[in-house]
Amino acid sequence: MVTAPVKPDRVQDLRDLLATMNSAPGVVDPMNALVPFGRFENIHVARFVVADDQTLSDRTAFPGVQASERIPLIFLADCDGPGDEMLARIAAEAGNGLRQIFAHCDDFDARADLLAWMRARQTPPTAIYVNWIGRTVRQVREEAALHEALRTALAGMSERNAQQLHGKLRAATANGPRLTPVEPRTLGQWIAFILGIAGLLILGLILLIPTLVIAPFFLIALRRAETTDPVIRKRVNAAYTRAIAIDEDRDITNPFSAIGSLKPGWFRLAITVVALRAVGLSAIFLYNRGRLARVSTIHFARWVLLDGNRRVFFASNYDGSLESYMDDFINKVAFGLNLVFSNGIAYPPTDFLVNRGAWREQMFKHFLHRRQVKTDVWYKAYPGLTNADLARNARIREGLERDGMSDEEIRRWLAEI
């Protein structure tokens, strides 16, 4: 993710330029002239956001917090392979377009080294979530094509014997579509994974006693903060939400971009960082196969601290409408949202960090709507496909390749095609 302040008098120009990348509101032209995302076969999702924070006025409830911030341009992509390699490639192959875009930002020199300029403005995430770690764009596309081919083949078969159907479907798709073998974790990756878990357990043991000692003081400080933090009840401006919604529900997946201020002071910052690190670790070690706790609709998400840790930028890609996304948030993972977001100004009051908060449904929705910002450009490599589709297609491929399935297993497999 690259972040750079937009020159104040160039914000609208930049928005107009970014809009030329779209073929319709909310629909990017994958081969647009500026940054043709479609040419990079390893990008899952990408976006440009001119993050014009509507909630800076909420800061007046907290004396001493600086009143204004610059509007950043955020360029963000989730891809297969190392991010820095991707950045170098995109700088090389879409340099002209990126130069036109970044020329609207501070300190940009079109003659200078673009890659070095972007690297200097890389903002590391505090937490990243990936729905299925290791699933590549190529795999997604190949498995979708396989599903279609199997569906067509099956529709033309009158055979009802499970084993024979499995064999016939294998034969029917033997010459395509092409399936690149899924690379299993390398030995090195396994070792790193296991060492990671071991390291976490050891760290947990070491920190256990200090944590227990600190806990009572922490709880007292927390309850004091929770009961005395100013409560801000502001309703969203309907016209603002409506303007953002113009870009939404064009695909079954939607982008969500939001920016908001943290409550001032080291205490809230510390909770935020610890909570986000915990989310990030759980995403790697626990929630790496299709679900973040109970929520299965998120493809990619990230949380990034900006502006000397005064603000948090949150970006996600989710299946369904914003109303159903918020429904998932509130009814399935309110505890997690409270943990992470309750340190933000104007979040509905929580009890002990995890209770209430998002359960205050409408106050929470106003909070989210007000912090949401327009995603100026958004690309997804596999339009029309949900996480449910990707997971099912992967199961179908796995079943096709597996030997020795029982009749019942094959029947379950056939039902998914």
Place this chain on the structure above:
Amino acid sequence: MPGTFTPDDAADTQALLKTGFDDLYCCYLLLRIADAGRARAWLRSQMSGVTRFNEVGGGKQLTHGRQMAFTAAGLRALRIADDLVEQFAPEFAVGLADDPSRSRRLGDTGINDPTNWAWGNGAREPHVLLAVFDESEQIRSIAETLAKEARAAGFWEPQILDSGDMGDREPFGFVDGASQPTIDWKNERTPGSDADMAFHNLIATGEFLLGYPNEYGLYTDRPLLAASAPGAASLPAAEDEPAMRDLGRNGSYLVFRQLRQDVRGFWRWLQRAAGSDPAAVELSEAMVGRHIDGEPFAALGQADIPGIRSKPGMARNDFTYAGDRLGQTCPIGAHIRRANPRTGDYPTGRTGLIKKLLTLFGLTGTAEDDRVASTRFHRILRRGREYGRWLDRHDAVKPDAPDPQSGLHFLCLNANPARQFEFVQGAWMASAKFAGMSNEQDPLLGNRAPFPGMQPTDRFTRPTADGPCLVSSSLPQFVTVVGGAYFFLPGMRALDWLLADR
């Protein structure tokens, strides 16, 4: 007791919350205000005829009835201040037809687009809905007399929507209206308790009436007035903010959509796709999710659901899909399974604390079991009526069958249209991705518009025990939206306030 629906409230609530006036004939009058002052006076003169909640039931036989509701445009035409109108639900304040993003979510695109509607859009957006009920078959002339009066009293030429009487059937021939939520009038239940881990049918009053706690135990946003505001003293106090007066209390949002049903196209397609009349009926029943006589599929078994068991007349509603996860009894995409998936807060149903925590943290079960949201946040109270002529399915397939011009005046009540009606219509009915499926929308209501990447949405699949699903393809569009609006059905004291001269 806060949250309780008292006898005072029953006198303050319009009867539609309790009854669909099913024993009476019905016409809907759609009115547009030309002269606010005179129109207000006429509406006030109609107020005494508005049937209240406490005037129905208990053996009382109604001979006639009226209900009165307003669109946001109507409130503005009555000179209600904009900042007050904005305090209603945003979707009501904007309107059903006036936001292309909403239309996209609801499937109101293509031929369903509001620009094609017979009413509800632009200059054809009604201001006032006057629902007229009467025991007399001459309902049309009663409505016409009223329309004539209104025309002379500050309104433009009113539009009259007739209803038909098909008994308990809808135009395709299915027995309709079996499933309704039971409202927790006495506020006996605590929403969010362990009992809610499984599906139940007893729903908080605040999901249907403003001014009462909803399924989150909270009061839905609505217009509140300072007690010192003109006329506000006559309004009830807001339970959650006692210093304020509640303009919303005992009011509800009334969603009205006119759905034209292509009865001939429906049965002709079924006949072609299935080959014979019995097979056509079987396929249609799979699409609906019930037998044509309204009985649920027997293999679903009884479920002993709170809010349904012990309620007379609700035996047809006593089932869930917990034992039919794969949809081999009732297809996952069947109409009634989408409209009311009968899910609880947890896919496991009611369990102990350990299992609950494991589920909460996503450490047990699979994502596939947990794709559908908890139903209790997405209920609506249906009050619709069919219109047009009855056409039997045997006649519908004949080549010379006349067009019966029939359909459904779909009406439903809810307190938060975005979370209730729009969620059900958008995420469950219109979506081609309901419950992790792909390529199919609601088999009855879908508009069949292809998806990005030209993915079809016009299929219907029936899972079977022997493996491959039975797939029906190229379903035509059977139902077209031809009109609609969001109305506010106020409580009587609020109605009085809204119609006061100022």
